[in-house]
Amino acid sequence: MHDTARHFLFWNRPMLTLVIGDKHLSSWSLRPWILLRHLDLPFREVALQLDTPQFASAIRQYSASGRVPALIDGDTHVWDSLAIMEYLHEKSGARAWPADPAQRAHARSISAEMHSDFSALREHWPMQAASILPNVALPPAGLKDVARIDELWQDCRRRYAARGPWLFGDYSAADAMYAPVVLRFHTYGATLSDAATAYVTQVLGDAALGEWIAGARDELSR
Ligand SMILES: N[C@@H](CCC(=O)N[C@@H](CS)C(=O)NCC(=O)O)C(=O)O
Structure with a gap:
């Protein structure tokens, strides 16, 4: 592929969005966040403070479960840490789990x-x-x-x-x-x-x- 075409495709790909809770407290959020970092997949982070009225109203637009973490990839919404990790395995060309x-x-x-x-x-x-x-x-x-x-x-x-x-x-x-x-x-x-x-x-x-x-x-x- 020509470099210009590759550049165009990269920049027009919807950026992954990971919705997380407080970094001090949200153990479930840490799991997909650190996996994304290790897979070197660029993502936008949306941080919602747990146990606040703002959390309750904001989380519904990202996750019907009302919980973090949630991953948004274009029209695809994935919730629950384990499901997100499986999605990232597919998204990264099978790099999240061991090959064997x-x-x-x-x-x-x-x-x-x-x-x-x-x-x-x-x-x-x-x-x-x-x-x-x-x-x-x-x-x-x-x-x-x-x-x-x-x-x-x-x-x-x-x-x-x-x-x-x-x-x-x-x-x-x-x-x-x-x-x-x-x-x-x-x-x-x-x-x-x-x-x-x-x-x-x-x-x-x-x-x-x-x-x-x-x-x-x-x-x-x-
Ligand atoms: N089984 C879920 C658990 C998610 C969960 O319990 N998240 C907590 C924060 S660590 C949460 O969103 N709590 C807010 C609430 O329940 O209102 C997963 O693996 O993602």
């Missing part, structure tokens, strides 16, 4: 488990991206969630460490799904295995996550 079918099934399984489970962890250690709160105890059900996540991460690192530092070697939607969990473990000071601790260090060093946390700090300073 068995690894892809594994990555989807641990991501679905995160999406539908770990309610005690979510309830007692809500994401507060810009805070450090070391004295919040977890009940036994929450400790069980932490142990299960530690086990999942150790298993991934044991199998795929040779391919790279992320859960499946290269960055994938599974890392995006667990990014808010890493922030929770960091905020509240979870006790983890060596392999899980090394994974937390890897994620906390991610520039995209650093950008999100800086946004969360900005929100708190307003």
Whole structure:
């Protein structure tokens, strides 16, 4: 394709829009946001402050579920973090999940488990991206969630460490799904295995996550 034609097509493509909540609090919003960054897909960000009358009136134009995140691609509206990640997999030329079918099934399984489970962890250690709160105890059900996540991460690192530092070697939607969990473990000071601790260090060093946390700090300073 001639360069001018390529340039025309690029600039006339509708820009993806991601509607998110507060960066300090909205763990579901962080997942597709950080995946978009890692896939290098340009997008416009619409930030709505949770628990305000403005949120309730504004979100309906983007998402019938009334919740964030929501992705808008021209006439296509996608809601719910997992559905958005699947849409981004298609949109990016199948780059969001591992290429190998068995690894892809594994990555989807641990991501679905995160999406539908770990309610005690979510309830007692809500994401507060810009805070450090070391004295919040977890009940036994929450400790069980932490142990299960530690086990999942150790298993991934044991199998795929040779391919790279992320859960499946290269960055994938599974890392995006667990990014808010890493922030929770960091905020509240979870006790983890060596392999899980090394994974937390890897994620906390991610520039995209650093950008999100800086946004969360900005929100708190307003
Ligand atoms: N299952 C949904 C959960 C989305 C969700 O609970 N979003 C919260 C913010 S993190 C929200 O929009 N809360 C506002 C409300 O329910 O009014 C997903 O995966 O996207």
